[in-house]
Amino acid sequence: MNILAYLIPISLILGGLGLGFFVFTVKSRQYDDPEGDARRILSGKYDDQPKQD
Numbered sequence: 001m002n003i004l005a006y007l008i009p010i011s012l013i014l015g016g017l018g019l020g021f022f023v024f025t026v027k028s029r030q031y032d033d034p035e036g037d038a039r040r041i042l043s044g045k046y047d048d049q050p051k052q053d
Contacts, residue, residue: 025031
C-alpha cells in the first residue's frame with residue numbers, strides 16, 4: 001500500500017504536465033492550418049502513387 005503514496009502523486013503530476021503542454025500547443029495555434037488544407041484539396045497532385053526512383 002505504501003507504493004500508492006508514490007504512484008498517485010507521480011501520475012497526477014505527469015498528467016498535469018501533459019495537459020499543460022497540450023493547452024500550450026493549442027494556445028500557440030500549432031494545430032491550425034486553414035490555408036494548407038484549402039490548397040491541398042484544389043491541387044492536381046495526389047499522393048496515391050509514390051514517385052519511382
